[in-house]
Amino acid sequence: MSPSPVGPYLPLAVTLLVSGLMAAALPVLAHFLGPRRASKVKSESFECGSVSEGSARQRFAVKFYVVALLFIVFDIETVFLYPWAVNFKALGWFGYAEVAAFAATLLVGLAYVWKKGALEWET
Amino acid sequence: MTLPDLTAADLQPVLPALVLAAGASVLLLSEVFLTTASRSHLALIALGSSVLAGGVALATAFEPAHAVFQGLAVQDPFSSFVTVVVCLGLAGVVLLSADFLKQRQAERGEYYALMLFAAAGMSLLAMSAELITLFINLEVLSVSTYALTAFLRRGPRPAEAAFKYFILGAFSAALFLYGSALLYGVTGTTRLADMVGPLRTAMHTQPWLATCALALVAAGFAFKVAAVPFHMWAPDVYEGAPTPVTALMSAGVKAAAFAGLVRVFLFLGRADPEVVALALSALAVLTMVGGNLLALPQRNVKRMLAYSSIAHAGYLLLGVAALFPHPGTGVLAATPLMLGSPAVNSADAYKGILFYLLAYTVSSVGAFGVLSVLERHADGDGATAWDLDRFSGLAQRRPGWAVAMAAFMLSLAGIPPTVGFMGKLLVFRAAVDSGLLGLAIIGVLASAAGAYYYLRIVVYMFMRPAPAEGVLPEKYWATELALVASAVAVVALGVLPGRVADWLSQSGMFFGTR
Amino acid sequence: MLPVPLPHTLALAAVLFCLGMVGVMVRRNALVVFMCVELMLNAANLTFLAFAQAHGDTTGHVSAFFVIAVAAAEASVGLAIVIAVFRSRGTVNLEELKTMKH
C-alpha cells in the first residue's frame, strides 16, 4: 500500500483546528473576562459622530447583483485556466487554440456587458 | 499525454452549432454597438443563421454514421435530421417573434441571441454520446430557455413561469445527473457506447442499483419532454411564456429532448430491452391518455396547446418504445437487437420518430403563430387573451388565417391529408410491427378523443358568428410568411411524404446499431 | 483496500440526495428550494468522486469539474429569475405564486 495521498492535508488540518479553536475560545473568554456595562450610547452603531438613521437592513440595488453574477461566470473561466496552466507545455498550440476559443466566447460576453452598462455603479 | 488529432472532419458535425453560436455573438455585439432606430436587422440575422445552420446540417445528413471527438459525440443521419428540424422550427419561431416583439417594443438582440444559443445546444444535444457532454448541452438549451421565458416583463406571469420552469428543470437535471453518476459507478465509463456491455452484466449482478440509475435518468428526461406524471410544470410554463417562446419550447426543446432520450435509451436499453421497453410503454400510455384528457376541458387555447404538446410527447414515446422488441410476441427471439446486430424493424421506428418530430414542429409553430397574432398587446397577460371566443368567426374576418389554423388543427389531430396524419401513421405502424398492438390501439383512441378539442377550434372559426364589436386583427407580414410556409408544409408533406420519408429512411443508419 | 468502504461514501451521497429531494418537495421558499437542488447536485458529485476512486479513473473527477461549472451558470440565471419574481410579486413564497391556476 502506498502512502496515503491525504497526508499533505495534515498542515491544513492543523491550521483549521487551531483557528477553529481560537474562534471558539475567544468569544467564550471575552464573555467571562470582559466587563459588560451596556448603555444607550454604547448600543449605537457609532459611539461618536452623526447619529445613524434608518434600518441597517437596506436593500442592495440590483446592479450589484449583476456584478456579483458576472464575477461567478468569470470565476469559472479562471477555474478552467488552472488545469490548462499546469499542462501548458504538454498541450502546446493545441491547448492554446482550445483556450483561445473558450476565452473568445467569453470576451464577447464581456464586451456585451461592458457596453450594456451592467458594470457601471452610477446609473 | 497524446494530443487528439483533430481534422476538419471532426469539426464538420458541430458546424451548425458553430454557425448558430456565431450568429448569436453577432446579434449580441450588434445590440450594444449598433444604435440604430430600426431593429429589423436583428430578426434577419437570426433568420439567416438558422437557415444557414439548417442547410449545413442537411448537407451532412447523408454521411455515414461515425463517432467524433473520441466517442463523446457521434454524427449520424439521426443527429443531422434533428438539427434540420430544430433549425426549421427556429426559423419559424424567429419570424413569429419579429412581429410579436415589434408590437411590444421589445425587439432586442439578446432575445434572438438566446434563441440561437438554445438551438446550438439542441443541435449539440442531438449528437452527444456521452453523459456529461449530453448534460452540458442540455443545460445550454435549458438555461437559454429559462431566460427567454422571463424575457417580457409585463405582469407577474412570465417571471413565475420562468421560475417554475427553472426549478423543475434544475430538479430534473439533478435527477439525471445522479442517475448518470450511478451508471458511471456501475459501468466505469460515461460513454454510452462503452456502457452497454458492463450495464448488461450489472443488470444481473446488481439489478436494484442498475434499475434505479436507469429510472433516474429516465425521470430526468421525462421531465424535459413533459411526460405524464412529470408534466405538471408544462401548462403553467407554456401559458406564462411569451407565445413565440412557447412555440420554441414545443417545437425545438421537445425535439432535442427526444433526440437525447432516443440516443441514451437506444444504447442503455440494450442492457435490458424488456424492462426499458416496458417502462417506456407505460410512460407512453399515461402520457397519451393523460395529455388528451387534460386538454379536453380547456377553453384557454394556449393552455390547451400545452396539454396537446404533452399528448404528442406520448405518441413520440410510443415511437421510442417501438425501437425495442416486445416480450410475449415472439419478436424478441427473432430480433437480434439485443446482440447489437442489424435491427430489422427499428429503421421504421426512427423514421416514424423523425417524421413525427418534423410534423409536430411545423404544425405547432403554425398554431402558436396564429395564437400570437390573435393575442393583442392590449390584452396584457389576462387569461382571456387566449380564450376560445377569440377564434369565433375568424373565417369571416381573416379567412387566410382561419384556413391555416384549420390545417394545423387537423394536422395536430392526425386527420388526413395532413402531415400529422402521416406522422401518426408511421409511428403507429412501427409500434404495431414491434408487437405493441395494444398500445397503438390506445394511441388511436386517445387521438380520436383529442380530435374533439382540435376540431372545436375549427368549428368556432367557421361556424360561430364574429363578435359584433370585434376588432379586426392587424396584419403582420413576417408571421404570415411563417403561417403560409408551415401551412404549405403541413399539406404538402401530408399528401406527398415520399421524398422526405425516403430521406428519413436513411436515418436508420443510427450510430451504434451497425 | 479503500480507506473508507465504498458503500459508506455512496450512502452518504444517497442521504444527501434524499434530503435535497425532500427539501424540494416540502419547502416553500423559492431560494431554499433552489438550495436543496444544490444539495442534490453535490450528492451526484460525491457519487462520481467515490466511484472514481474505486475505479482509479479520473473521468469521475472531470465530470465533477464540469458539474460545478454548470451549477454556477445555472445559479446565476436561476437567482436572476428569483429576483425577477420578487420584483413582480413581492414574495418568493411558492404557495402565493398561484396566479395561473385555473
Next chain:
Amino acid sequence: MSAEALLFYVFALCTVVSAGAVVLARGPMTSAMSLVATFFFLAGVYALLWAHTIAVLQVLVYAGAIMVLFLFVIMLLSMTEPEPAMKLNVARVVGALSAVGLGAALIASFWKLPTQPMGWAEDSARAAAFGTLKTVGEIIYTRYLLPFESVSLLLLAAIVGAVVVAKPRI
C-alpha cells in the same frame, strides 16, 4: 480504524447534520449558512477521496462564489422573516416518501456492490498523481474538448440570460 476513516465519519456526520439544517431551518439565512457549512464538510470528504482538485474547487466555486450569490439575493430581497410552518398535502407526502424509498433502495443496493480490490493504488506514482490538477487537466483538454467548448457557450448564455432577467431596464 485508520485516521482517514475516522475523519471521514466525522465529516460525514457533520455533512448530514448541516444538510438537514438546510432542509429544516425556518429562515433562509440559516439555510444558506448551513449550506456553506455543508459545502466545506463535503470538500473535506472529497479530499479524503483523493479528489484534490475538486476539493479545492468546491471551496473556491461553491462555497466562495455560488453561496455568495445566494447570500446576495437574500440581502437584496431583505428576506429575514421565517417561512410559516409547512402545510402537508398528499402530493408532498407522496413525493417525500418516494424520495425516502429511493434512498433506502439505493443504500440497500450499495452493500451488494463487489468490494473494490483497489489494485491500481498499489502503483504509488499513479496514486500520487490521482486527482491532481495535472491529471484532471490532461483529460479535460484532450478527451473532453467538446464539452469544454460547450461550457463556454453555456457561460455566455448564462451571462446574457442573467443580464436580461435581472437588469431593471434592458
